[in-house]
Amino acid sequence: xxxxxxxxxxxxxxxxxxxxxxxxxxxxxxxxxxxxxxxGPPATIAMLLPLxxxxxxxxxxxxxxxxxxxxxxxxxxTSILLNVPGESASVVTCLDxxxxxxxxxxxxxxxxxxxxSFIAGTFGVIMLMLVAPPLAKFALAFSSPEYxxxxxxxxxxxxxxAGKSMVKALLAMLVGLWIAGMGTDLFTAESRFTFxxxxxxxxxxxxxxxxxxxxxxxxxxxxxTREGVAMLPVPKGLRNLLPNVEELKACRFxxxxxxxxxxxxxxxxxxxxxxASFISYGIEKAVSKHxxxxxxxVPEGVAAPEGANNAETGGAMVPMLxxxxxxxxxxxxxxxxxxxxxxxxxxxxxxxxPELFWGLVxxxxxxxxxxxxxxxxLIPLFAQxxxxxxxxxxxxxxxxSVVGVYSVSDSLFDLSLLTFFGLLGYCMRKLDYPQAPxxxxxxxxxxxxxxxxxxxxxxxxxxxxxxxxxxSAGMLVLTALVLAVPMFRKANAWRMKAID
Amino acid sequence: MNRGEVVSGVVLAALGGYxxxxxxxxxxxxxxxxxxxxxxxxxxxxxxxxxxxxxxQNFLAKATVAGRPVNWREVGRVLIVWAGFAVSVALLKxxxxxxxxxxxxxxxxxxxxxxxxxxxxxxxxxxxAGFYLVFPFALDVRLPIGVLGF
Numbered sequence: 001x002x003x004x005x006x007x008x009x010x011x012x013x014x015x016x017x018x019x020x021x022x023x024x025x026x027x028x029x030x031x032x033x034x035x036x037x038x039x040g041p042p043a044t045i046a047m048l049l050p051l052x053x054x055x056x057x058x059x060x061x062x063x064x065x066x067x068x069x070x071x072x073x074x075x076x077x078t079s080i081l082l083n084v085p086g087e088s089a090s091v092v093t094c095l096d097x098x099x100x101x102x103x104x105x106x107x108x109x110x111x112x113x114x115x116x117s118f119i120a121g122t123f124g125v126i127m128l129m130l131v132a133p134p135l136a137k138f139a140l141a142f143s144s145p146e147y148x149x150x151x152x153x154x155x156x157x158x159x160x161x162a163g164k165s166m167v168k169a170l171l172a173m174l175v176g177l178w179i180a181g182m183g184t185d186l187f188t189a190e191s192r193f194t195f196x197x198x199x200x201x202x203x204x205x206x207x208x209x210x211x212x213x214x215x216x217x218x219x220x221x222x223x224x225t226r227e228g229v230a231m232l233p234v235p236k237g238l239r240n241l242l243p244n245v246e247e248l249k250a251c252r253f254x255x256x257x258x259x260x261x262x263x264x265x266x267x268x269x270x271x272x273x274x275x276a277s278f279i280s281y282g283i284e285k286a287v288s289k290h291x292x293x294x295x296x297x298v299p300e301g302v303a304a305p306e307g308a309n310n311a312e313t314g315g316a317m318v319p320m321l322x323x324x325x326x327x328x329x330x331x332x333x334x335x336x337x338x339x340x341x342x343x344x345x346x347x348x349x350x351x352x353x354p355e356l357f358w359g360l361v362x363x364x365x366x367x368x369x370x371x372x373x374x375x376x377x378l379i380p381l382f383a384q385x386x387x388x389x390x391x392x393x394x395x396x397x398x399x400x401s402v403v404g405v406y407s408v409s410d411s412l413f414d415l416s417l418l419t420f421f422g423l424l425g426y427c428m429r430k431l432d433y434p435q436a437p438x439x440x441x442x443x444x445x446x447x448x449x450x451x452x453x454x455x456x457x458x459x460x461x462x463x464x465x466x467x468x469x470x471x472s473a474g475m476l477v478l479t480a481l482v483l484a485v486p487m488f489r490k491a492n493a494w495r496m497k498a499i500d
Numbered sequence: 501m502n503r504g505e506v507v508s509g510v511v512l513a514a515l516g517g518y519x520x521x522x523x524x525x526x527x528x529x530x531x532x533x534x535x536x537x538x539x540x541x542x543x544x545x546x547x548x549x550x551x552x553x554x555x556x557q558n559f560l561a562k563a564t565v566a567g568r569p570v571n572w573r574e575v576g577r578v579l580i581v582w583a584g585f586a587v588s589v590a591l592l593k594x595x596x597x598x599x600x601x602x603x604x605x606x607x608x609x610x611x612x613x614x615x616x617x618x619x620x621x622x623x624x625x626x627x628x629a630g631f632y633l634v635f636p637f638a639l640d641v642r643l644p645i646g647v648l649g650f
Contacts, residue, residue, distance in 0.1 A: 051639070051641065165554075167550050167553050167554050167557070168505075168554065170546075170550050171512055171547065171550050171551065171554065174516075174543050174546055174547045174550070175512070175515070175547075177539075177543045178515070178519060178540070178543065178544075178547075181539065181540055181543075185536040187532075187535075187536065188527070188535060188536050190526055190527075190535075190536040192522070192526070192536055192540065193519075193522060193540075216585075220578050220581060220582060221578070223577065223578055223581050223612070224571070224574035224575070224577060224578055225574060225577075389613075390613070391608060391609045391612075391613035391615060391623065392623055392627075394608065395601075395604065395605040395608050395609070395623075395627055396627060398585060398601075398604065399601050399605075399627065399631050402589070402592075402597065402601070402644075403597075403631070403635055403641060403643060406597075406642070406643065406644055407641045407642065410642065412589075412592055412593055412644060415589045415592065415644075416589060416590075418589070419582075419585060419586045419589050422582065422585070423582055426578060426582070427508075430504070430575070431504045431505065431508050433508070449539045452534070452538075452539065453533055453534045453538065453539070456533040456534045456538075457532055457533035457534075460533065461529050461533050461534065
C-alpha cells in the first residue's frame with residue numbers, strides 16, 4: 001500500500017509537463033550517447049552535471065537518469081550495424097546482432113533489442129520500486145561502524161569486478177581515496193596534500209576529475225586514429241524494424257532471463273551491465289536447444305544481453321539510492337550529483353525526499369515508453385548521427401568539458417587540473433587501469449574516512465568496534481572473503497601449473 | 501614483462517611513499533580518536549605494497565607473457581592533441597574562451613584531421629559561435645573572458 005501511494009505521488013511529479021520534457025531530453029540524449037561509439041553515459045553525465053545546478057534537483061535527476069538508461073537502448077545500434085559496441089555492455093550484442101544484420105535481418109535485430117530493452121527496463125523499475133524501500137528501512141539501523149564496513153564491502157566488490165587486474169583496480173581506488181583526502185581536514189582543519197596551493201585547500205572538485213578522467217580520457221583514447229568504420233545499410237520503414245513471430249517466440253525465455261539476471265547483477269556493487277550481458281548470454285546459450293548456432297545471428301543472442309543490460313539500471317539504482325553506495329562509474333557520478341545538489345542518498349533518502357525518489361521511479365516507467373517509441377521507428381534517423389565527423393564531434397566534447405568545469409568553479413586553476421586529469425584518464429585507459437574504482441574511491445573516500453574516524457571516536461580509538469558489532473563484523477568478513485577468493489584461486493592456478 | 505605496468509607501478513609506489521611521508525607529519529591518534537594522518541598512512545602504505553606486487557608480478561611473468569607493443573605513432577598523436585588542448589587552456593586568461601577554443605578547433609581540424617583550411621576555418625568559427633550562442637547567450641553560463649573583453 002505504501003509503495004502504491006508512493007508510486008501515485010511519483011507519477012504526479014513525473015507527469016508534470018516540465019518533468020516529461022526533461023525525461024524526454026534525457027532519453028533523447030541518452031540514445032544519441034549510446035549510438036556514438038566512444039562517448040559513454042559517465043562522460044556525458046559528468047559533462048552535463050554542472051549545467052544542472054540551476055535546475056530543480058528532481059528534474060535534473062530525471063534527466064540524468066534518462067541519459068543513463070537511454071544510452072543502454074542506443075548502445076545496441078552500433079553493435080548491430082557496425083559491429084562496434086556503442087557501450088561496453090553492448091559488446092556481446094555484436095556476436096549475434098551484427099550477424100543478423102549481415103543476414104539481412106538488421107531491422108529485426110534492432111527491433112528485438114528495443115523490445116528486450118523495454119521489457120527488461122520496465123522489470124528493473126518494478127523491482128527497484130519493490131526492493132528499495134524495505135532495504136532502506138533495514139539500513140536505518142546502521143551507525144558509523146556499519147557505514148564504514150559497508151563502504152569497504154562496496155569498494156572491495158567494485159575493484160574485484162572492475163577490470164582484468166585486481167591489483168590495478170585497487171591501486172586506482174587508492175588514488176581516488178588520495179584525491180578525496182586533499183584539502184582541509186574536516187576534524188582538525190589541517191591542510192593535506194595541497195602542495196602549498198591555496199586553490200587546493202577546498203580539495204579537488206569531483207566534476208573536474210570525472211570530466212577529465214571519463215570525458216577527456218575517452219576522447220583522447222579515440223583520437224589515436226583518424227579512421228572511421230564502415231556501416232551496414234540502415235533498414236528503413238517500420239515493417240522492416242519489427243521482428244517476425246518466430247523470432248519473438250524464440251526470444252521468450254531470453255526476455256525473462258535478461259530481466260532477472262540483469263536486475264540481480266545490477267544490485268551487486270561493481271558487477272555492472274557488461275557482466276550482466278555476458279552472464280545472460282551465457283545462460284541463454286547454455287539452455288538453448290541449438291547452442292552451436294549462437295554467434296551466427298540468432299535473435300535470442302540479441303534479446304538476452306540487451307535485456308540484461310537494461311534491467312541492470314534498475315538494480316544499480318538500489319544500492320545507490322538506499323545505501324549511498326554506487327556500484328559503477330555512472331552511479332558514482334549520479335551519487336556525486338545528489339551530494340552536489342545538497343541531497344544525501346542513503347537509508348533516509350526515501351523518507352526525506354519521497355517526491356524525488358518516487359518521481360524518479362515513475363519517470364523511469366515513462367522513460368522506457370519514450371525510449372521504445374524513439375528506438376523503433378526513429379532508429380534510421382538516429383543512425384545518421386554516426387555520419388557526424390570526428391573532427392566536429394571531438395572538439396565539441398573538449399569545449400563542453402571546459403564550459404562544464406568553469407561553470408562550477410569559475411576557476412582557471414580547475415581547468416589546468418582538468419587538463420591533467422584528461423591525460424591521467426588516457427594513461428589509465430592505455431595501461432588498462434579501470435577508471436570506475438578511482439571515481440568510486442573519490443566519491444566514497446571522504447565519507448569512508450569520516451565513518452572510520454567517527455567509529456574510532458565512539459570507541460576511544462579501539463579498532464575492535466568495527467568487529468564487535470554483528471552487522472559491521474559480517475560485512476567486514478564478507479569484504480575479506482571477496483578479496484581473498486581470487487587470491488586463493490590464483491594461488492591454486494599457480495600450484496596446478498607447477499604440478500603440471 | 502609489460503614495461504608500462506612496471507613504470508606505472510614505480511610511479512604509484514613513489515606516490516605511496518610521498519603519501520606516507522606526508523601523513524607521518526600529521527597526528528595519527530589523538531585524545532579524540534584518529535587524527536588527519538591516520539587514514540592516509542594506511543592507504544599510502546597499501547599503495548606501496550600493491551605497487552610492489554604489480555612490479556613483482558611483471559618480473560615473475562618473465563618472457564612468457566609479453567606486453568602489448570605500444571604504437572608510439574598513436575600515442576604521439578594523442579599527446580599532440582593533449583598539448584594543443586593544454587595550450588588553449590593556458591591561453592584562456594589572455595584570449596578568452598571564444599578565441600582560444602576557436603584556435604584549438606582550427607588546430608584539430610586542419611592539423612590533426614588534415615582537412616582543407618577552408619573547412620577547418622568554417623568548423624572553428626561555427627563551433628566558437630555555437631558555443632557563444634548556446635552558453636552565455638541562451639543559458640546564461642559564464643565563459644572565461646580574456647584581455648580583449650570576450
